[in-house]
Amino acid sequence: MNQDDILGHIVERERVVEHPIVVGISGFCGSGKSTLARSLVAVLTEAVRLRGDDFLNPARSHRRSSDWDGVERDRLVSTVLEPFRQGRTGHFQRYDWAQRALGPEEPLPQTKTLVVDLIGLFHPAALPVLDVTIWCDVDLDTAARRGIARDRKLGRSHDALWHDVWLPNERDFEQRFNPREAADLLYAPSR
Template identity: 65%
Template sequence: MDRDALLEHVRTRRGSARSPLVVGVSGHCGSGKSMFARALVDTMPGAVRIRGDDFLDPTRSHRRSTDWDGVERLRLAAEVLEPHRAGRASTFRRFDWSARALGAPEPLPTTDLLVVDLIGLFHPEVRGLLDLAVWCDVDLDEAARRGIARDRELGRSHEALWRDVWIPNDRDFAERFAPRESADIRYRSRVRQPDIRTPGDG
């Protein structure tokens, strides 16, 4: 599905919904999840985005696992998804990356449309709490190239993590849980593929 059709689909679902909606956006690392989630919220007045980085454990997300163990899905469900869908007040905690600890509780925003973008999101622990699951349909190799290039542009050197942890984790998660197949919609992002050559590569 292209971007315009997807946005119109979300608007239609929102307009006909009888209860608050959750749109989950997932895909491989580097597939454009956050970019699309921001664009979606920007075009939907009153929508709220929950950042995936707020629900990552920085130590566990840097380790090999077959189920993206570093993604705190149960905390996401208890603090955000379940209360939002029930329309009840709640507080949630963002991970404070500077302090390397959970931040203070803050009120969960009141909205009829919540957008969550996160790796490892289409997992049995939370899949049933997503009203609309959008998969950023970029294959693993291309997503990794994009992510590595993005990190380099930001001055981050994570090549070993990509090679030894994040790419294998994505591959194993896909084999175990088939997130692409479980999505309601597959969205092909139009992100320009950056040049990731390093000096001397030719």
């Protein structure tokens, strides 16, 4: 599916649903989730992006787990996604990577559409509050090559994490939860 088809699907969903909608974008590390999220928000009216990295626990996201334990889905769902879909006002906290702690409270976005891009998002804890689910359909080896190259370009050396933690976590999560099958839409980014 191309980006125009995805946009059409989101706009139709906005039209028929009577509450603000959450668009969830997931895929393997390096598959293009953030790039797609930014491009969708740039063309959708009344849309805001929420970075998935704001809901990672760095200590746990750097350890092996079979369910991407470092993704703080419960905090994301209870403080952002549920209240947003219900049109409630509220506050949430992003993870502040520089301070290595939760940042200050900030208000929930008041908009029509919230776009969230995050590894491990298509999990039973989060799926019920995602109105549109998009899987960045890039195989794990290609996604990993892209992610490693991106990290190196940014001056980050995470090779050991990629090979010893993140790739095994991705394989385990895929086997356990089959996130591609949970997606409404499959998107194959070109590079």
